[in-house]
Amino acid sequence: MSVTFNNRDPVYIQVIRHFKEQIATGRLEPGQEISSRRELANKLKINPNTAQRAYKEMEEQGLIFTERNLPSRITRDEHVLNAVREELILEAVDSFVTSIHAINVPLSEVLDLVKEKYENKSED
Amino acid sequence: MIEVKDVKKRFGRKEVLKGVSFTAEKGEITCLIGINGVGKTTIMNAIVALTPINSGQILIDGEELHKGSYEKITFIPDAITMLPQMRIIDAMQFMDDFYDCWNEKRAEEILSFFKLDKQERIANLSKGNTAKVNLLLGLAMDVDYILMDEPFSGIDIFSREQIAEVFTSHLIEDRGVIITTHEINDIEHLIDKVVLLNEGYVLKEFSTEEIRENEGKSVIDVMREVYQS
Numbered sequence: 001m002s003v004t005f006n007n008r009d010p011v012y013i014q015v016i017r018h019f020k021e022q023i024a025t026g027r028l029e030p031g032q033e034i035s036s037r038r039e040l041a042n043k044l045k046i047n048p049n050t051a052q053r054a055y056k057e058m059e060e061q062g063l064i065f066t067e068r069n070l071p072s073r074i075t076r077d078e079h080v081l082n083a084v085r086e087e088l089i090l091e092a093v094d095s096f097v098t099s100i101h102a103i104n105v106p107l108s109e110v111l112d113l114v115k116e117k118y119e120n121k122s123e124d
Numbered sequence: 125m126i127e128v129k130d131v132k133k134r135f136g137r138k139e140v141l142k143g144v145s146f147t148a149e150k151g152e153i154t155c156l157i158g159i160n161g162v163g164k165t166t167i168m169n170a171i172v173a174l175t176p177i178n179s180g181q182i183l184i185d186g187e188e189l190h191k192g193s194y195e196k197i198t199f200i201p202d203a204i205t206m207l208p209q210m211r212i213i214d215a216m217q218f219m220d221d222f223y224d225c226w227n228e229k230r231a232e233e234i235l236s237f238f239k240l241d242k243q244e245r246i247a248n249l250s251k252g253n254t255a256k257v258n259l260l261l262g263l264a265m266d267v268d269y270i271l272m273d274e275p276f277s278g279i280d281i282f283s284r285e286q287i288a289e290v291f292t293s294h295l296i297e298d299r300g301v302i303i304t305t306h307e308i309n310d311i312e313h314l315i316d317k318v319v320l321l322n323e324g325y326v327l328k329e330f331s332t333e334e335i336r337e338n339e340g341k342s343v344i345d346v347m348r349e350v351y352q353s
Binding site (some may be wrong): 003007008011012049050118 | 151152153268288289291292293294296312313314315316334337340341342343344345
């Protein structure tokens with residue numbers, strides 16, 4: 001596992017984002033056990049207090065849960081999982097729309113291109 | 125917590141520390157940053173009383189440094205203080221003889237973490253490995269606070285990475301760490317707090333996550349602002 005962090009966003013937020021991506025793409029499955037805070041800090045080369053902070057936030061957001069002294073796990077809550085997926089899709093679409101809007105292309109032309117590119121990608 | 129309060133220090137006529145104040149918490153990594161010659165090493169020396177201060181106060185968990193403090197705090201200088209003809213194992217034995225808080229088990233663990241051969245003579249070690257042995261001798265002490273002077277300077281990238289890994293490992297655990305550096309690049313994500321120094325003053329003291337969260341700035345952004353204004 002290797003993640004490139006930028007230097008201007010809080011690292012704990014970037015860690016949460018990384019987990020959301022892993023959840024949305026299915027690399028982390030519902031109910032799957034995740035690394036301890038210390039292991040995560042070590043793997044991502046970040047400060048252990050930051051890893052702790054990220055886990056705390058994710059627990060508050062219901063992304064992960066911890067039972068007693070057992071390792072934390074990814075939530076099995078469908079609502080939360082769907083919300084993560086939707087959030088990432090919306091974000092990606094928003095950023096696409098922002099950049100394409102600046103170029104001033106008609107929507108129909110864009111949609112055709114999107115379709116074509118998307119289908120090519122699926123064939124890869 | 126280590127509290128440095130309005131510390132002043134003169135060498136002859138030159139005032140090197142002109143009233144330096146900051147704190148370093150246990151369980152956090154505090155980084156003293158400054159261009160060379162701003163008094164970083166002098167501050168470190170002052171905290172462990174290797175150099176007397178002219179005024180001000182330094183408290184470690186609320187107490188001024190006394191004999192017992194040496195079981196609580198360790199200072200890792202930027203160059204190894206052991207004799208070159210010693211083997212690593214001799215240096216470890218030396219530490220064991222002199223310090224009650226020397227932790228043999230941890231020392232062995234760090235040896236294998238750094239992949240060092242303890243039969244090797246210090247004189248024959250590469251620069252990177254010398255830095256690692258130097259760190260080992262400090263990290264293997266069961267103390268609450270560790271001060272490191274320029275742990276990353278003058279060594280190759282892979283050694284730097286390995287040393288950086290120490291900071292995220294259980295070897296640091298809940299200890300308080302103060303490191304000095306003039307190069308922040310590869311450790312921005314490893315530190316909790318930054319104290320920016322300039323010619324004997326503290327220009328700014330801040331939490332790295334807070335400055336990113338509240339101002340959207342990297343440590344280097346802040347350094348540019350502070351040093352180039």
